[in-house]
Amino acid sequence: AQSVTQLDSQVPVFEEAPVELRCNYSSSVSVYLFWYVQYPNQGLQLLLKYLSGSTLVKGINGFEAEFNKSQTSFHLRKPSVHISDTAEYFCAVSDSATDKLIFGTGTRLQVFP
Amino acid sequence: DAGITQSPRHKVTETGTPVTLRCHQTENHRYMYWYRQDPGHGLRLIHYSYGVKDTDKGEVSDGYSVSRSKTEDFLLTLESATSSQTSVYFCAISGRGRDQPQHFGDGTRLSIL
Numbered sequence: 001a002q003s004v005t006q007l008d009s010q011v012p013v014f015e016e017a018p019v020e021l022r023c024n025y026s027s028s029v030s031v032y033l034f035w036y037v038q039y040p041n042q043g044l045q046l047l048l049k050y051l052s053g054s055t056l057v058k059g060i061n062g063f064e065a066e067f068n069k070s071q072t073s074f075h076l077r078k079p080s081v082h083i084s085d086t087a088e089y090f091c092a093v094s095d096s097a098t099d100k101l102i103f104g105t106g107t108r109l110q111v112f113p
Numbered sequence: 114d115a116g117i118t119q120s121p122r123h124k125v126t127e128t129g130t131p132v133t134l135r136c137h138q139t140e141n142h143r144y145m146y147w148y149r150q151d152p153g154h155g156l157r158l159i160h161y162s163y164g165v166k167d168t169d170k171g172e173v174s175d176g177y178s179v180s181r182s183k184t185e186d187f188l189l190t191l192e193s194a195t196s197s198q199t200s201v202y203f204c205a206i207s208g209r210g211r212d213q214p215q216h217f218g219d220g221t222r223l224s225i226l
Contacts (some may be wrong), residue, residue, distance in 0.1 A: 043203055044217040
């Protein structure tokens with residue numbers, strides 16, 4: 001079965017600084033990847049997804065992610081964060097054997113003024 | 114938000130009592146899922162449904178049962194609640210296919226004393 005690793009459980013950053021949230025997945029022949037954001041007391045919202053094609057994927061709220069097959073990574077980036085980006089971010093992979101989403105353990109992004 | 118409503122949003126109950134959580138969708142999606150979210154574990158799949166009366170187990174199904182008698186409703190039942198089932202429960206829906214993102218409800222916070 002596939003797996004997803006989010007190495008950073010928490011990422012503190014100052015407002016207007018760039019940020020990168022790391023995600024690595026176990027290798028697979030074909031892989032579909034997703035990033036979700038969860039604001040306090042809410043469900044998960046889709047930020048962006050990689051299905052095929054361009055390795056640079058743009059999402060909502062100014063986020064983007066780059067699919068790197070050789071490094072089995074799908075890191076999320078934003079060039080300048082806002083206080084409102086404070087949330088938990090989850091990386092997920094669609095398991096090729098079961099068609100189910102496998103989630104990472106999440107990264108809590110804390111943006112300070 | 115996609116048309117997903119979870120009820121109740123909060124519940125406190127005692128060990129050994131039965132508990133039923135409801136997920137209602139207005140999107141006519143075929144697939145529905147129940148997850149639990151716990152610190153350090155991300156989201157883990159409990160059960161899912163791929164059609165009316167068609168359900169299957171997920172990663173952490175022990176102690177849980179589900180039913181889907183209508184396209185729009187997916188019920189999660191804890192037959193005899195235990196303290197280890199204290200968690201936040203999320204319902205999700207999706208279309209068919211690995212490339213389809215899942216859309217989440219706002220969750221039910223369940224505390225079992």
